[in-house]
Every structure is written in structure tokens, then in C-alpha cells.
Amino acid sequence: RLGAALVTNPPEGWSARREAADRQSEPARRAFYLCGNRAAVQEANRLRASGRPVVMDRSAASTLAFGAATAGRT
Secondary structure (H helix, E strand, O other): OOOOEEEOOOOOOOHHHHHHHOOOOHHHHHHHHHHHHHHHHHHHHHHHHOOOOEEEOOOHHHHHHHHHHHOOOO
């Protein structure tokens, strides 16, 4: 209805990498998700620069909040 592009985080096409990352240590998982955040933001910025509205399913803030909540539980 909005005519917006959907940008997922981690980006679409990263499912195999996500499954592998989720089997790693907490610091490795966190690094993967932060990398996914960067890729998603770059894609969103590219789309916005072309004049297209963007809807994201998650942002860097959610990854950082999760990291803070799980700190010390590795």
C-alpha cells in the first residue's frame, strides 16, 4: 500500500550465512548481524537516494539492544 521497498535485515539472500552465523559464538554472531545491518542500511540509502520510500523490518538498534541484553552470557 505504501509503494515502498522492503529491506530486510539481514539482507535477503543471506539465509545460509545466517544459519552458519547462528551456530557460532556470541561475538561472531554479533559481528554477522552488525555486518547485515550495514548492508541493509546501504541498500536502504541507495533506494532512498533514487526517490523510493523504504520500510525496514529491523534496524541496527535492535541488534545493539540484543547485544547489550546478552552481554556476559557467552
